[in-house]
Amino acid sequence: MSRQSNRTTDSKKMNSELFTLTYGALVTQLCKDYENDEEVNKQLDKMGYNIGVRLIEDFLARSSIGRCQDFRETADVIAKVAFKMYLGVTPSVTNWSPAGDEFSLILENNPLVDFVELPDNHNTLIYSNLLCGVLRGALEMVKSTLF
Amino acid sequence: MYGMLFSIRSFVSKMSPLDMKDGFLSFQTSKYRLHYYETPSGLKFVMNTDLSVSNARETLQHIYSNLYVEYIVKNPVCVLGHNLDSELFSSRLDAFIRALPYYSPRAA
Numbered sequence: 001m002s003r004q005s006n007r008t009t010d011s012k013k014m015n016s017e018l019f020t021l022t023y024g025a026l027v028t029q030l031c032k033d034y035e036n037d038e039e040v041n042k043q044l045d046k047m048g049y050n051i052g053v054r055l056i057e058d059f060l061a062r063s064s065i066g067r068c069q070d071f072r073e074t075a076d077v078i079a080k081v082a083f084k085m086y087l088g089v090t091p092s093v094t095n096w097s098p099a100g101d102e103f104s105l106i107l108e109n110n111p112l113v114d115f116v117e118l119p120d121n122h123n124t125l126i127y128s129n130l131l132c133g134v135l136r137g138a139l140e141m142v143k144s145t146l147f
Numbered sequence: 148m149y150g151m152l153f154s155i156r157s158f159v160s161k162m163s164p165l166d167m168k169d170g171f172l173s174f175q176t177s178k179y180r181l182h183y184y185e186t187p188s189g190l191k192f193v194m195n196t197d198l199s200v201s202n203a204r205e206t207l208q209h210i211y212s213n214l215y216v217e218y219i220v221k222n223p224v225c226v227l228g229h230n231l232d233s234e235l236f237s238s239r240l241d242a243f244i245r246a247l248p249y250y251s252p253r254a255a
């Protein structure tokens with residue numbers, strides 16, 4: 001029994017490092033191809049969007065969560081369920097705007113940026129912009145339409 | 148068929164006296180029963196059975212999470228929103244339906 005659980009924690013750690021390295025290689029290649037931070041940000045957002053559009057289906061299937069009643073519930077579900085499920089981290093939801101229509105997700109430790117340091121010549125690069133795209137794509141698929 | 152389902156769905160939501168939990172589940176006529184499952188992402192699953200099947204919601208949920216998500220969503224070649232173009236999905240779905248306890252090959 002203990003050997004089984006050892007194996008699963010080992011394989012999870014393995015996947016996380018491979019994931020971090022894969023993402024790093026992806027961003028590095030994008031920087032080489034486009035040579036322009038703004039363009040790379042845009043591409044990361046587009047890629048994230050395509051991921052998000054599909055990821056939401058997997059999320060809904062696995063978590064069996066129904067529609068959220070309001071935006072605050074949405075924020076909580078994103079931080080406590082979704083991020084936990086896919087990245088194993090729980091960001092904090094802070095900085096609500098007075099109108100209650102904007103908030104910030106603060107990631108204490110972001111698995112995408114483990115071991116990563118941005119050099120000075122990439123000041124405008126948003127390294128984790130893929131995550132923004134994923135959120136955009138996923139939320140766009142569940143925005144309230146009819147009813 | 149979409150128009151009919153949409154009308155029934157909004158009718159059910161307006162009729163519910165209190166908080167509507169699952170909404171429209173199924174309707175039946177003298178000949179068949181139509182089961183309906185909708186995901187929060189707007190995906191609609193419809194299954195027609197005979198009158199002996201009372202609740203197919205779990206079946207439809209299983210089809211969504213274990214078949215649709217696995218074989219269509221996770222397949223980058225399948226364009227979401229277009230026709231479901233995956234042989235693997237069709238064959239697995241067929242096998243799953245045939246294995247259902249209430250499926251009998253007598254008809255069809």
